[in-house]
Amino acid sequence: MTGVRSPLSPTGGARPGLRERKKAKTRAAIRAAAYGLIRQQGYEATTVEQIAGRAEVSPSTVLRYLPTKEDIVLTDAYDPVMAAGLAARPAGEPWPESLRHVLRAVLGVGAGEEAELTRLRTRLLAEVPAVRCRMLENMSATGRVLARAIADRTGLAPDSLEVRTVSMSLVGGLMEVSRYWAEHDHEESLAELVDRALDALENGLPALRQGPREGRGEARGPGPDPVAS
Structure with missing residues (x-):
């Protein structure tokens, strides 16, 4: 599944603490940096170091939040x-x-x-x-x-x-x-x-479009017509 925001999350829950809000903000900045770089130069050319620089965090911080470059895209x-x-x-x-x-x-x-x-x-x-x-x-x-x-x-x-x-x-x-x-x-x-x-x-799968006799005939290959014999 993709996406990070939810149409199903309750609206009346307790507000996250300061630490949780900071973590969410950092994670969002890392993702935004990664997406921007990937759009500009492609996935393979984008490095963790480049993502860290654009997000204004260290590479170790990027990997602490999201262990691989793939996780940045998918998590x-x-x-x-x-x-x-x-x-x-x-x-x-x-x-x-x-x-x-x-x-x-x-x-x-x-x-x-x-x-x-x-x-x-x-x-x-x-x-x-x-x-x-x-x-x-x-x-x-x-x-x-x-x-x-x-x-x-x-x-x-x-x-x-x-x-x-x-x-x-x-x-x-x-x-x-x-x-x-x-x-x-x-x-x-x-x-x-x-x-x-x-x-x-x-x-299950939808029914085959061809009839059963036609299907069996193709599988059987050339031979005498059973109706004519």
Whole structure:
């Protein structure tokens, strides 16, 4: 998932302390510096030292907040947001419907005020192998968040094979949605692509367009016509 601001965060919570606000400000400055440099000169040409210089912090500070350059691009606050959003849905609501609702709310930010940043991140995901590998590592945490939410709704254990399989299929599907969107120049609606992916995971692949006899005939190869024989 991408983005750092949440449409689902509660508005009446306690104000973060001074230390937490300073950390958030520093992290935001590091990300802003990284994004600006990547736009100007590309991902590979951008170094941690350059990011630190533009953010006016030391390279060690950059790596203390975000251990790798890939983390600067990928790390976001959506996992706890998704967990809170799923927990807030009605108890009797089927979990696929709850998931769709929460993802639509999260995607609303990416398609709105953070559209440019979301496109940049998905483009890097599609084009830079190191970013893609790091996202695969990071998405295990998202899978655990989804596993707990699915377990709460189904009564199954969050570490059961069935729940783990479904949750990781979901996060893998979301990653492929991001890549597909970027590979097609961000022309389609991201929300509609997510709906299509969830449909495929929930209902299976759409029916083949060719008829079963035609399909079997192609697989069988040339030979006598069974009708004529």
